[in-house]
Amino acid sequence: MKKVFGILSVVLILQACSRKDAIDPVSYDNPEISLNIPAGFPVLNSSVNGNKPTKYGMELGEKLFQEKKFSANNTISCASCHKESNAFADNNIQAIGIYGRVGLRNVPPIQNMAFMKFYNWDGNVLQVEHQPLVPIITKEEMNSSILEIIGKIQDESEYRSLFKKTFGDETINPERIYNSIAQYVYTLISANSKYDKVIRKEGASFTESEARGHQIFQQKCVSCHSTELFTDQSFRNIGFPLNPDINEAGRARVTGIAADYMSFRVPSLRNVEYTAPYGSFGQFPTLKSVLDYFDNGVLGANNLDPVFKNNNNRIPLTEQEKEDLISFMKTLSDPSFVKK
Numbered sequence: 001m002k003k004v005f006g007i008l009s010v011v012l013i014l015q016a017c018s019r020k021d022a023i024d025p026v027s028y029d030n031p032e033i034s035l036n037i038p039a040g041f042p043v044l045n046s047s048v049n050g051n052k053p054t055k056y057g058m059e060l061g062e063k064l065f066q067e068k069k070f071s072a073n074n075t076i077s078c079a080s081c082h083k084e085s086n087a088f089a090d091n092n093i094q095a096i097g098i099y100g101r102v103g104l105r106n107v108p109p110i111q112n113m114a115f116m117k118f119y120n121w122d123g124n125v126l127q128v129e130h131q132p133l134v135p136i137i138t139k140e141e142m143n144s145s146i147l148e149i150i151g152k153i154q155d156e157s158e159y160r161s162l163f164k165k166t167f168g169d170e171t172i173n174p175e176r177i178y179n180s181i182a183q184y185v186y187t188l189i190s191a192n193s194k195y196d197k198v199i200r201k202e203g204a205s206f207t208e209s210e211a212r213g214h215q216i217f218q219q220k221c222v223s224c225h226s227t228e229l230f231t232d233q234s235f236r237n238i239g240f241p242l243n244p245d246i247n248e249a250g251r252a253r254v255t256g257i258a259a260d261y262m263s264f265r266v267p268s269l270r271n272v273e274y275t276a277p278y279g280s281f282g283q284f285p286t287l288k289s290v291l292d293y294f295d296n297g298v299l300g301a302n303n304l305d306p307v308f309k310n311n312n313n314r315i316p317l318t319e320q321e322k323e324d325l326i327s328f329m330k331t332l333s334d335p336s337f338v339k340k
Contacts, residue, residue, distance in 0.1 A: 028165045030054045035114060038191035039200075040228040042115045047127040053183040056165040061184025063162065064177060069152040071098050071142040078135070078181070081107045085338050087271035088188065093282030097141035104140070104245055106282040108267065109275050111337065114186040117233050121264045121280045124254045128182040133174075146174045190270050190337040191228070198331070206331065213328025216321050223307055230269035230332065236305040237263045239298025239313060243281045250280070259303050273333045287329060291322040
């Protein structure tokens, strides 16, 4: 009888081990990645703490960011419009997507997204995790669907491996796709420009023109382009030429409030040297043309920002001040971020 019980015990142990092996996924070391938050930067967007970048999550996110199968005809990826050399913007007046279709607006850069409260020109997205679906389903961008994308990549061994390393099993679903892309985007932090090195007292110093430009910036620009992000993240109508597309209404597209008509999110000026053309639909080819427009007078509107409305719709600037301002703005360029 003891022998029978002994054999039975061994069988039960083997079965238990077999069940455990079947249930427990292979464990991978997938450590969190430190974001190395620069001194003086705003607090992180609250969604970052719920989706902290990890070693394999970032790797998966970058691969998905580069994936052209996101578009219906396998020609457009996130990286097609968000090019690293342009601070993850591009140099087109408006976004160009599948079949050469032209989008409503200029492509904004992707940098320091972990610290932003709003995304897109009109702030219609509050979490990076919610952004990828927008270009996927938009006719002028990728003209696809998340289910179509999953169908294209789910049988690829490299993707199955990365999803398993990131999430513990090979399941590919929308949430995991969005979260991994967001993890990659959260790591795109730019804070190593000449300006940063001057502020950190790392041996760099402004030229005379840059120093004058910095002073002018503090006098005439900082009310909008404040904080170390060089944007106060507000929405303002600054009287730029109007987009002729009848679908454009700026922030009012989101809020439905007339006072928000043609107000747009103040863009960060970091890496602005690399992100021409400028404006919500690329109205201006150069920084000089933007400053000339401010100097000559902007379009009037009931909700025109007080910076202009209280000063005859202008920010008056001499030619020397424009030159110096541009010199200063170029100190916000981060060659290491754009791999230049």
